[in-house]
Amino acid sequence: MGHKHQTGLKVRLAARGLDGVTLLIIPSLLLMIGLFIYPFLYGLWLSFHPKDGSFLGNYARFFADPFLYETINKTLWIAMPATLINILFAVPVAFRVRLMQNQRWLTTLLVLPITLGTVLVAEGMLNYLGPQGWFNRTIMLLGLTAGPVKLVHNYWGVMLSLIITGFPFTFLLILSYVTGIDPALENAGKTLGARATSRFRHIFLPLLIPGLAITFCLSFVQAFSVFPSAVLLGAPAGPTRVISIAAYQAAFEEYDYSMASSIAMIMGFVQLGIVVAVLAVRGLFYRGPAVGGKG
Amino acid sequence: MNQLHILGRRLWIFSVWSLVTFFIVNLLAMIATVITSSTATRWLRSWLPDAYTFKWYLSAWSEFQLDDVLVTTFQVVFAVVALSGLFGVPAAYAMARRDFPGKNIAMLLFLLPMLVPPVTFGIPLATVLYQTGLGGTMAGVILANLVPTVPFVILVMIPFIEQIDPKIESAARVFGASTFQLFWRILLPLLLPGMLAALLLVLVRTIAMFELTFLTSGPTSQTLVVALYYAVFAAGVRAVQSIDAMAVIYMAITVIWLIIALRFVNPAQIVTRAKQQPSAH
Numbered sequence: 001m002g003h004k005h006q007t008g009l010k011v012r013l014a015a016r017g018l019d020g021v022t023l024l025i026i027p028s029l030l031l032m033i034g035l036f037i038y039p040f041l042y043g044l045w046l047s048f049h050p051k052d053g054s055f056l057g058n059y060a061r062f063f064a065d066p067f068l069y070e071t072i073n074k075t076l077w078i079a080m081p082a083t084l085i086n087i088l089f090a091v092p093v094a095f096r097v098r099l100m101q102n103q104r105w106l107t108t109l110l111v112l113p114i115t116l117g118t119v120l121v122a123e124g125m126l127n128y129l130g131p132q133g134w135f136n137r138t139i140m141l142l143g144l145t146a147g148p149v150k151l152v153h154n155y156w157g158v159m160l161s162l163i164i165t166g167f168p169f170t171f172l173l174i175l176s177y178v179t180g181i182d183p184a185l186e187n188a189g190k191t192l193g194a195r196a197t198s199r200f201r202h203i204f205l206p207l208l209i210p211g212l213a214i215t216f217c218l219s220f221v222q223a224f225s226v227f228p229s230a231v232l233l234g235a236p237a238g239p240t241r242v243i244s245i246a247a248y249q250a251a252f253e254e255y256d257y258s259m260a261s262s263i264a265m266i267m268g269f270v271q272l273g274i275v276v277a278v279l280a281v282r283g284l285f286y287r288g289p290a291v292g293g294k295g
Numbered sequence: 296m297n298q299l300h301i302l303g304r305r306l307w308i309f310s311v312w313s314l315v316t317f318f319i320v321n322l323l324a325m326i327a328t329v330i331t332s333s334t335a336t337r338w339l340r341s342w343l344p345d346a347y348t349f350k351w352y353l354s355a356w357s358e359f360q361l362d363d364v365l366v367t368t369f370q371v372v373f374a375v376v377a378l379s380g381l382f383g384v385p386a387a388y389a390m391a392r393r394d395f396p397g398k399n400i401a402m403l404l405f406l407l408p409m410l411v412p413p414v415t416f417g418i419p420l421a422t423v424l425y426q427t428g429l430g431g432t433m434a435g436v437i438l439a440n441l442v443p444t445v446p447f448v449i450l451v452m453i454p455f456i457e458q459i460d461p462k463i464e465s466a467a468r469v470f471g472a473s474t475f476q477l478f479w480r481i482l483l484p485l486l487l488p489g490m491l492a493a494l495l496l497v498l499v500r501t502i503a504m505f506e507l508t509f510l511t512s513g514p515t516s517q518t519l520v521v522a523l524y525y526a527v528f529a530a531g532v533r534a535v536q537s538i539d540a541m542a543v544i545y546m547a548i549t550v551i552w553l554i555i556a557l558r559f560v561n562p563a564q565i566v567t568r569a570k571q572q573p574s575a576h
Contacts (some may be wrong), residue, residue: 029404036420126527128321162324261419273364
C-alpha cells in the first residue's frame with residue numbers, strides 16, 4: 001500500500017514537471033542564492049546598521065555630504081549623454097549594416113574593444129589621445145587646432161572611453177533588433193510609395209521602440225557603473241568622481257563596509273529607477289510582433 | 296526634386312560610413328599606439344620612436360612578476376570555465392526539458408546577475424567574501440566570477456538544448472541505454488558544440504572581467520587585467536613602454552582566445568545572445 005502511494009506521489013510530481021531531471025537545476029540555484037541574492041540582502045541589512053548604530057545613519061550621511069551625494073549627478077552627467085550618443089549613432093549605422101551581405105568582418109572589429117575591456121582601452125587612450133599622441137598630432141597637422149586638445153584626465157576622457165566600449169555593445173544589440181524586423185514590412189511600404197524617411201518613421205521606429213528601450217536600459221546601467229576608466233582617464237577627485245569610486249573608497253580605503261553597502265544600494269536603486277521609468281514609457285508605445293502576419 | 300532626394304540620400308549613406316570608418320580607424324590606431332610604444336626605446340615629441348627594442352617585454356615580465364600573474368590568471372580562468380560548465384549545463388538541461396512551478400522565478404534569478412552591473416553587486420559580494428575569509432583568495436575570485444558566468448552558460452545553452460529532439464533520448468532509452476550511457480554516448484556528443492561555444496565565450500569574458508576580480512582579489516590572486524590596472528594606475532613609477540608591453544601581452548592572450556572563439560560563434564553572440572533574452576517576453 002505504502003509503495004503504491006509512493007509511486008503515486010512520484011507520478012503526480014512528474015506530471016507537474018518535478019523529477020530527477022528537474023533536480024539538476026538545484027546546484028545552480030543554490031549558487032546564485034548564495035553568491036547573488038544573499039550578498040544583496042546582507043548588503044541591504046548591513047546598510048541599515050552603520051558604525052554609529054543608528055538606523056538610517058549611512059543614508060543620512062550620504063545625502064548630507066555633497067562629496068558623496070554629488071556623485072549621483074556626476075555619474076548621470078556622464079552616463080546619460082554617453083548612452084544617448086551611442087544609441088543615436090548606432091541606429092543609422094545598424095540600418096546600413098543590415099543591408100550588408102557580409103557583416104562578419106565589421107562585427108569582429110567592433111567586438112574587439114568589448115573583449116579587450118575598459119582597462120586596456122584606458123591605457124590605449126592615454127597613449128593615443130595624450131598631448132603627444134597620434135590623434136593630437138594629426139589634428140594639429142591638419143590645422144584644426146593650434147595646440148593639443150586635452151582629451152584625457154578629464155570629463156571627455158571618460159566620455160570617450162564609454163563611447164569606445166559602449167558604442168559596439170549598443171550597436172550589436174540594436175543590429176540584432178533591426179535584423180529581427182521582417183523586411184516584407186518595409187517592402188510593403190516601399191511598394192506603396194513611402195520614402196526612406198517615412199518608412200523609418202512609420203514602420204521601423206514603432207517596431208524598434210521596445211528594442212531601443214531595452215538597449216537603453218542595458219547600455220545605461222553599464223555606463224552608470226563606470227569604474228576603471230573614471231579612475232584612469234578621468235579626474236577621480238573632481239568632475240569624474242562617479243558613484244562606484246565613492247563605494248570603492250568606502251569599502252577598501254575606509255574599511256566601512258556598511259557605508260559601502262549603502263552606496264552600492266543607492267547605485268542599484270538609481271539604476272533600477274531609470275530602468276523602470278524607461279520601461280514605463282515604452283509601455284505607452286506599440287507592443288506587438290515585428291514580423292508580418294498573414295491575417 | 297527627385298535629384299535632390301537622391302543626392303541627400305547619397306550624402307546620408309556617405310556620412311554614416313564615414314562615421315564607422317572614423318571609429319574603426321581611431322580604434323586600430325589606438326591599439327597600434329600601444330604596440331608601437333611597447334617596442335620603442337624612446338618615444339617623445341615625434342610621430343615614431345627613435346629606435347625599436349624588445350627589452351621592455353623582459354623588464355615588464357620581471358617588474359610585474361608576470362609569470363605568477365599569468366599562472367594565477369589561467370588557474371582562475373580555467374576553474375571558472377570548468378565550474379560554469381558543471382553548474383550551468385545541467386541547469387540549462389532542466390530548464391529546457393521540464394516545465395515546473397517556479398520556473399519563471401528561476402529564470403529571473405539567472406537573468407538578474409547578467410543585467411545588474413558587476414560593480415553594483417560586487418561590493419556586497421566582496422563584503423560577504425571578506426567576512427567568510429574568502430576575500431583576497433583565489434577561491435573568492437573564482438566564486439565571484441561564477442556569478443555572471445553560470446547564468447551566461449544557462450542562457451546560451453537553453454535554446455541550444457531545446458533544438459535537440461527529445462525523441463533521440465527516448466529512442467536510446469527504448470534500446471536499453473542506462474542513464475550513464477545516455478549521457479555519455481547520446482547527450483554529451485550532441486551538447487558538445489553548444490558547450491564549446493558557451494565555454495569559450497566564458498573564457499574570453501573571464502580573462503577581461505575586471506570589476507569582480509578587482510574587488511575580490513588580494514596580492515596573490517590578481518589576474519592579468521587587474522595587474523594591468525594597477526600598473527596604469529601607478530603610471531610614472533614604471534616606464535610607459537613597460538606598461539605597454541604588459542598591455543600587449545594581455546591583448547595577445549585575449550585576441551588569441553577571441554580568434555579561437557570566433558571559429559565557433561558569431562561575433563555578435565558575445566554581446567547579444569545572453570542580452571537578448573529579456574526582450575523575449
